[in-house]
Amino acid sequence: MSTNGGKPTPRRIGILVFDGVKMLDFVGPAEVFVEANQSTSGYEVVLVSADGEDVQTSIGARVTVGCSAADAGRFDTVVIPGSELHPSRFVTPDVLAAARQLSWSTRRLASICSGAFVLAELGLFDGRRATTHWKFTADLARRFPAVAVEADAIFVRDGNLYSSAGVVAGVDLALALVEEDHGADVARRVAQSLVVYMQRAGGQSQFSASLTGPAPRSSVVRAAVDAICADPAFPHTVQTLAARARVSVRHLTRLFRSELERSPAEYVAYIRFGLARDMLHAGHTVTEAAMAAGYGSSEALRRAFIARLGVSPRKYQQRFRSTLTDLTTEAAS
Numbered sequence: 127m128s129t130n131g132g133k134p135t136p137r138r139i140g141i142l143v144f145d146g147v148k149m150l151d152f153v154g155p156a157e158v159f160v161e162a163n164q165s166t167s168g169y170e171v172v173l174v175s176a177d178g179e180d181v182q183t184s185i186g187a188r189v190t191v192g193c194s195a196a197d198a199g200r201f202d203t204v205v206i207p208g209s210e211l212h213p214s215r216f217v218t219p220d221v222l223a224a225a226r227q228l229s230w231s232t233r234r235l236a237s238i239c240s241g242a243f244v245l246a247e248l249g250l251f252d253g254r255r256a257t258t259h260w261k262f263t264a265d266l267a268r269r270f271p272a273v274a275v276e277a278d279a280i281f282v283r284d285g286n287l288y289s290s291a292g293v294v295a296g297v298d299l300a301l302a303l304v305e306e307d308h309g310a311d312v313a314r315r316v317a318q319s320l321v322v323y324m325q326r327a328g329g330q331s332q333f334s335a336s337l338t339g340p341a342p343r344s345s346v347v348r349a350a351v352d353a354i355c356a357d358p359a360f361p362h363t364v365q366t367l368a369a370r371a372r373v374s375v376r377h378l379t380r381l382f383r384s385e386l387e388r389s390p391a392e393y394v395a396y397i398r399f400g401l402a403r404d405m406l407h408a409g410h411t412v413t414e415a416a417m418a419a420g421y422g423s424s425e426a427l428r429r430a431f432i433a434r435l436g437v438s439p440r441k442y443q444q445r446f447r448s449t450l451t452d453l454t455t456e457a458a459s
Contacts, residue, residue: 136170137202149183151207151238158300165312176224195224204232208239236288238296246270254284259292359420364390406443
């Protein structure tokens with residue numbers, strides 16, 4: 127951040143909007159930057175369109191913009207949001223020209239959701255890592271083979287280029303940018319004010335463990351799954367789960383195998399491991415992750431990681447470091 131007569135000059139955040147832009151894709155990150163101004167006079171958010179005209183969002187609301195891309199001037203950060211429309215419909219020549227112009231006058235460039243297709247179309251992701259919403263990752267990889275698509279990441283940084291998965295992942299990315307600019311304390315206060323998680327690491331899966339794999343079909347299995355996910359650290363057994371669901375142990379086991387392709391015990395282990403892994407992604411210690419996930423000790427978690435992944439939790443965490451570690455290390459290099 128530069129200074130003007132000793133007074134810090136806010137970082138200008140340019141957000142390119144267009145007809146059909148997904149409102150949450152740009153409003154979420156914008157609110158993060160604006161909320162950060164409660165702790166530091168850090169940001170000026172400017173909405174930009176290709177021609178300076180107002181745009182109509184995905185929900186039909188019209189949004190007033192501050193300027194055209196040609197008149198926007200320099201930005202610290204430019205954000206390209208996505209749309210509910212297919213990229214073939216919203217990635218127009220006007221949007222591409224505006225994004226190209228903005229990319230020439232910014233320190234860092236970020237895409238949200240299918241906004242990644244804009245940067246990919248411009249060739250900016252060639253030879254770089256990037257992500258987008260899970261439903262678009264296969265299409266992004268197919269259309270742009272020079273892009274190293276990380277299909278399951280919440281967000282990715284490669285140099286001065288950032289990309290995130292859909293909608294709320296844009297909030298995660300914006301919090302990481304605030305943390306990079308102003309430190310963890312400011313980012314934490316923003317997260318608390320907005321009542322969101324402080325940090326879902328960039329390498330973390332777009333899905334929690336409970337959202338992957340087959341979904342429960344019966345109310346019996348759903349009741350058991352809800353109990354496990356609500357309190358993974360509880361000493362769940364097939365007996366306690368069967369009693370909760372008011373069925374026999376044999377019947378519950380049969381339903382679990384039929385619907386979830388796992389026994390109740392295997393499902394408990396699966397959820398616990400996913401929770402522990404995500405806590406490590408977010409920067410918690412091995413002991414904290416082990417206790418929260420119900421392993422009882424860090425040694426028990428170590429054995430689980432070696433059995434499943436062939437590496438210890440500590441080595442795994444070193445490979446997939448927390449957001450702050452990744453960003454500060456790269457910024458210093």
